Amino acid sequence: MRNKKIKNYLFFLFVLLVTCHLSLVTLSSAHAAIEIKKEVLENGLTLLGVERHNLPIVMVTVGIKAGAVVEPEGKAGLANLTAEILTEGTKKRTANEISEEIEFIGASLDTSGGDDYIVISLSILKKDLKAGIDILSDIILNPSFSQDEINKKKKQIKGSLRGREEDPGFIASREFRKAVFGTHPYGRMTEGSPETIDIIGQADLLGFHSNYYTPNNAVISIVGDITMGEAKGLLKNYFSGWQKKETKKPLLDKPKQIDKKTVITVNKDITQANIMLGHLGISRDNPDYYDVMVMNYILGGGGFSSRLMQNIRDEKGLAYDVHSFFDARKEAGSFYVGLQTKNESAQTAIEEALKEINRIRSVEVSDTEVNNAKAFLKGSFPMKIETSRKIANFILAVESYGLGLDYISRYPAYIDSVTKESVLRAAKKYLAPERLILVVVAKEGKASLNELK
Amino acid sequence: MVLLLMPFSGYGQTVKEETLPNGLKVIALEDVSSPLSIFQVWYHGGSVNEQVGKTGLSHLLEHMMFKGTPRYGAKAFSKIIQSAGGIDNAGTSKDYVFYFQKLAPDRLNLSIELEADRMQNLILDPKETLLERDVVMEERRMRYEDDPQNLLYEEVVATAFKNHPYRWPTIGWMSDVSAITRDELYNYYKKYYSPNNAFIIVIGDIDRGSILSRIKDEFGRIPRGAEIKPIAVAEPEQRGEKRVFVRKEAELPYLLAAYKAPNILDDDSSALEVLAGILSGGKSSRIYKSLVSEKQLALSAGAEYDGLQKYPFLFYLYAQALPGKSIEEIEKSLYEEIEKVKTAPPSEREVQKVKNQIEAAFIMGQDSIYLQAQMLGIFEIIGDWRLKDRYLEGIRKVTPQDVQRAAKKYLIEDRRTVGILIPMKAGSEK
Numbered sequence: 001m002r003n004k005k006i007k008n009y010l011f012f013l014f015v016l017l018v019t020c021h022l023s024l025v026t027l028s029s030a031h032a033a034i035e036i037k038k039e040v041l042e043n044g045l046t047l048l049g050v051e052r053h054n055l056p057i058v059m060v061t062v063g064i065k066a067g068a069v070v071e072p073e074g075k076a077g078l079a080n081l082t083a084e085i086l087t088e089g090t091k092k093r094t095a096n097e098i099s100e101e102i103e104f105i106g107a108s109l110d111t112s113g114g115d116d117y118i119v120i121s122l123s124i125l126k127k128d129l130k131a132g133i134d135i136l137s138d139i140i141l142n143p144s145f146s147q148d149e150i151n152k153k154k155k156q157i158k159g160s161l162r163g164r165e166e167d168p169g170f171i172a173s174r175e176f177r178k179a180v181f182g183t184h185p186y187g188r189m190t191e192g193s194p195e196t197i198d199i200i201g202q203a204d205l206l207g208f209h210s211n212y213y214t215p216n217n218a219v220i221s222i223v224g225d226i227t228m229g230e231a232k233g234l235l236k237n238y239f240s241g242w243q244k245k246e247t248k249k250p251l252l253d254k255p256k257q258i259d260k261k262t263v264i265t266v267n268k269d270i271t272q273a274n275i276m277l278g279h280l281g282i283s284r285d286n287p288d289y290y291d292v293m294v295m296n297y298i299l300g301g302g303g304f305s306s307r308l309m310q311n312i313r314d315e316k317g318l319a320y321d322v323h324s325f326f327d328a329r330k331e332a333g334s335f336y337v338g339l340q341t342k343n344e345s346a347q348t349a350i351e352e353a354l355k356e357i358n359r360i361r362s363v364e365v366s367d368t369e370v371n372n373a374k375a376f377l378k379g380s381f382p383m384k385i386e387t388s389r390k391i392a393n394f395i396l397a398v399e400s401y402g403l404g405l406d407y408i409s410r411y412p413a414y415i416d417s418v419t420k421e422s423v424l425r426a427a428k429k430y431l432a433p434e435r436l437i438l439v440v441v442a443k444e445g446k447a448s449l450n451e452l453k
Numbered sequence: 454m455v456l457l458l459m460p461f462s463g464y465g466q467t468v469k470e471e472t473l474p475n476g477l478k479v480i481a482l483e484d485v486s487s488p489l490s491i492f493q494v495w496y497h498g499g500s501v502n503e504q505v506g507k508t509g510l511s512h513l514l515e516h517m518m519f520k521g522t523p524r525y526g527a528k529a530f531s532k533i534i535q536s537a538g539g540i541d542n543a544g545t546s547k548d549y550v551f552y553f554q555k556l557a558p559d560r561l562n563l564s565i566e567l568e569a570d571r572m573q574n575l576i577l578d579p580k581e582t583l584l585e586r587d588v589v590m591e592e593r594r595m596r597y598e599d600d601p602q603n604l605l606y607e608e609v610v611a612t613a614f615k616n617h618p619y620r621w622p623t624i625g626w627m628s629d630v631s632a633i634t635r636d637e638l639y640n641y642y643k644k645y646y647s648p649n650n651a652f653i654i655v656i657g658d659i660d661r662g663s664i665l666s667r668i669k670d671e672f673g674r675i676p677r678g679a680e681i682k683p684i685a686v687a688e689p690e691q692r693g694e695k696r697v698f699v700r701k702e703a704e705l706p707y708l709l710a711a712y713k714a715p716n717i718l719d720d721d722s723s724a725l726e727v728l729a730g731i732l733s734g735g736k737s738s739r740i741y742k743s744l745v746s747e748k749q750l751a752l753s754a755g756a757e758y759d760g761l762q763k764y765p766f767l768f769y770l771y772a773q774a775l776p777g778k779s780i781e782e783i784e785k786s787l788y789e790e791i792e793k794v795k796t797a798p799p800s801e802r803e804v805q806k807v808k809n810q811i812e813a814a815f816i817m818g819q820d821s822i823y824l825q826a827q828m829l830g831i832f833e834i835i836g837d838w839r840l841k842d843r844y845l846e847g848i849r850k851v852t853p854q855d856v857q858r859a860a861k862k863y864l865i866e867d868r869r870t871v872g873i874l875i876p877m878k879a880g881s882e883k
Contacts (some may be wrong), residue, residue: 054486094760099736104806107811159752159775270599304531315586372536379538382488387820
């Protein structure tokens with residue numbers, strides 16, 4: 001409930017820590033060892049546990065494959081609305097009772113929609129765990145979806161979509177995903193649009209919940225001051241009434257590749273051009289995934305160690321934030337370079353970004369670059385699992401992407417296998433300047449982009 | 454005050470401090486539960502030390518600290534840390550600037566060598582300075598010029614204070630930033646970046662003795678600098694509400710009301726912290742229930758007490774309107790909630806809830822070495838890292854009557870500055 005706008009701002013050197021851009025995949029070192037235990041319960045619910053007794057706290061994350069990819073296109077936003085409304089009342093608790101119970105014990109219980117899966121997280125003191133799991137199971141198994149709460153939540157989501165129009169970065173990414181993924185669910189906002197949100201009814205929510213909120217479609221990770229035995233006992237007590245159910249998932253076509261350059265401009269009365277350029281990327285299960293990660297680290301994923309940052313920020317002073325990212329998801333992915341620069345220098349910054357994309361596609365990277373990238377990707381792994389909250393989220397992702405429980409021990413070898421040659425191959429294969437989609441949100445007339453059109 | 458709701462040491466670990474002969478204090482905490490360690494250097498050198506016309510110096514200098522020394526050339530710092538599997542960054546606020554690295558404990562030597570080196574040997578190349586100035590101007594465009602709510606925040610703070618240097622933004626005014634010279638930065642660096650105006654925080658699975666001796670080797674030979682006196686600028690008493698408006702291309706009206714409030718050194722601060730929790734600590738809190746849930750006027754609304762400052766600062770109320778709702782009605786509803794607290798003390802249960810929230814957040818925050826370091830650092834900047842213990846003790850003692858009293862004393866119209874963002878339609882400006 002706290003508002004970021006009125007925090008007495010801390011001004012960081014760089015907008016994001018580099019690790020934010022490496023998604024869920026990094027690790028190594030004996031230090032980082034954690035023991036993940038896994039068990040599939042009778043009703044098909046997968047339990048993952050890691051014991052950690054440094055503090056009397058327990059972090060729980062539930063992932064359910066009930067994201068936007070399984071909702072009907074005409075009802076875009078249904079998956080998100082279902083997730084968001086879980087905490088707004090159950091058959092035995094009102095919305096107020098849920099928040100009062102959770103907040104009185106200093107716990108937090110949050111739900112969030114997503115494209116591949118929705119996530120519910122509970123952070124709680126060990127002494128209150130039973131009460132927390134009781135409410136957690138209640139909101140997953142018995143949400144009431146009352147008409148009143150539906151109306152309220154719809155109004156809030158629509159209002160927040162409207163509010164986000166104030167953020168040029170939001171507009172750029174919305175236009176970009178639409179252009180890259182087209183009619184694939186990844187191409188639309190997880191929240192849907194005001195029009196599709198309007199036509200979602202109570203029956204849609206009930207049906208969606210009954211079809212996709214099933215134990216065999218869910219993973220729960222429990223990390224902290226708790227043994228696997230205790231965790232299992234709790235799930236037996238509170239989740240055994242959850243009935244297995246098979247639901248056929250809609251078949252999705254892969255997003256279509258667009259074989260020409262596309263330029264999309266949005267006029268807004270702002271001082272900076274917000275720029276995204278890129279195209280389809282790779283899915284998480286792509287065999288070249290690690291070559292791509294190392295390549296992208298060198299290009300624009302590695303913060304101050306990256307070429308884009310060095311060129312566009314350090315040498316030319318054109319931007320505060322410039323980065324590149326391969327967003328590799330379950331079904332597909334995107335690649336993009338993102339930056340903000342004053343309207344007048346939009347053209348120059350775009351040209352420099354293109355130069356770097358072309359360079360990494362045509363000339364091998366240096367030994368130092370590839371070695372430094374690999375050293376970071378391996379050495380920074382412990383940051384993925386340094387707190388119980390991070391571990392709970394991490395092991396859930398490992399399970400959801402089918403990486404295997406021994407992923408942590410196999411990871412260093414994946415990175416070790418990357419070479420200068422494989423980086424060049426990956427750059428040639430997965431960077432395609434001839435079919436770049438360019439989105440520019442800027443003040444019309446000030447940012448001249450004529451040559452690119 | 455999100456930061457306050459964070460870490461607190463108490464689970465078997467003890468913080469130890471030692472001060473080197475040159476005045477550099479080292480605050481160390483062994484925490485074996487983390488695979489990583491954190492190393493921070495803090496300087497009493499935030500924007501509060503700047504002068505009119507020269508705002509933004511502290512923050513630009515923070516950027517320049519990554520631009521090299523004779524020993525390690527330009528742009529080397531982050532590359533060295535990253536290729537050791539670590540991350541690094543730095544932050545500037547009104548009171549302080551701090552630098553940190555997070556990396557494996559056996560790599561702490563790198564931090565110690567690099568930080569000691571740039572405490573004394575920064576090059577501040579003139580050409581690099583000009584480029585980085587441009588970068589900071591881009592940062593300012595991104596964070597303020599193109600962000601209507603932040604623009605309003607900046608306006609409200611600049612209006613609430615008329616004399617105290619808290620009135621200007623940490624990043625500086627655009628025209629000031631654009632005119633900062635290399636020599637101004639160099640003089641500022643020489644004045645504020647001395648061991649006796651700094652302290653180190655190191656946390657992780659470390660051997661305190663050997664870390665300390667490495668720190669002494671590298672930092673011990675840096676000479677003590679001139680003593681920096683705390684600023685002696687007082688803010689005159691406010692005698693009436695101030696109002697300010699920002700018209701800008703935006704979608705939804707937004708309101709920010711800021712009341713002058715004491716910092717955590719004041720006995721009333723605990724009650725103000727609990728008051729903020731009662732008004733705004735989650736969906737069961739008063740403002741959310743009233744404005745967001747029941748009346749459905751606001752997309753988001755709440756309160757925040759910003760007491761973790763060296764000098765007295767602000768207590769805020771804020772709300773972003775839902776489409777079609779009037780900001781006047783929202784403002785009225787916010788004040789109604791304040792009047793309720795003034796008229797009758799909150800219930801025992803409400804107060805207990807906020808205490809539970811703060812205690813739980815303290816315990817959970819200890820899982821992160823970064824948050825633990827932040828907590829110690831901010832308290833040390835304000836006066837002494839040990840204040841964190843006093844803080845929690847203070848919270849535990851708060852009664853419903855204390856909360857009511859604090860609301861009556863501080864949340865009054867005459868001490869208030871209200872800012873309203875008036876959204877303009879695209880194209881209607883100029």
